[in-house]
Amino acid sequence: MTHSGMSRRVFTLGALVSTGAVAACGNGVGSRGAVTIDARVGATLDEMYRSYPNTRQLADKADGMLVMPVVTEAGFGFGGAYGEGALLVNGATVDYYSVIKGSGGLQIGAQQFSHVLFFMTNEALNDFRRSPGWAAGADLEYVISDKGESVAADTTTTLSPVLAAVFAQAGLRLGATLEGTKYTRVIR
Numbered sequence: 001m002t003h004s005g006m007s008r009r010v011f012t013l014g015a016l017v018s019t020g021a022v023a024a025c026g027n028g029v030g031s032r033g034a035v036t037i038d039a040r041v042g043a044t045l046d047e048m049y050r051s052y053p054n055t056r057q058l059a060d061k062a063d064g065m066l067v068m069p070v071v072t073e074a075g076f077g078f079g080g081a082y083g084e085g086a087l088l089v090n091g092a093t094v095d096y097y098s099v100i101k102g103s104g105g106l107q108i109g110a111q112q113f114s115h116v117l118f119f120m121t122n123e124a125l126n127d128f129r130r131s132p133g134w135a136a137g138a139d140l141e142y143v144i145s146d147k148g149e150s151v152a153a154d155t156t157t158t159l160s161p162v163l164a165a166v167f168a169q170a171g172l173r174l175g176a177t178l179e180g181t182k183y184t185r186v187i188r
Helices: 003-024 034-051 055-061 122-130
Strands: 064-076 078-089 092-103 108-119 162-168 182-186
Touching: 034 055, 034 064, 034 078, 034 092, 034 108, 034 162, 055 108, 055 162, 064 092, 064 122, 078 122, 108 122
Parallel strands: none
Antiparallel strands: 064 078, 064 108, 078 092, 092 182, 108 162
């Protein structure tokens, strides 16, 4: 066997092991598709409304919401994140999306978190839906303070056309940022 043939096999085995590890994290990879994602979306919204009650007011005022139930973020040197979720308009799923984020710098470890994007204007929702790959920017407003309190809906709806709630499986995710996160429509 040549050296290059051996390298390809090692890389393929590494890719299979990595894919299996990510699938085991419950972030949508390897799931049974739409039914599983829809169930996770419902559970995520229930948890968000229970933990951060003011987010229900935002949901009522939003033109649409992108719910990402489980995003797995891991790093060993370089890091990345992946998850799948659903876009809801008037409470109904209209599309499915994946989220991916890459990062550099010294990183070791893994975590899982959920997040919801609230599209507060029809224009923001349409821009998101028309984009082949929408990236979250630094101008995104967060609706849960670092003390775990929800910001009032009346205050935040005038600040930004897209709002974000980021929370971990075990509570608030401190220092959360979605900057550089890319969302892409997927078929489920």
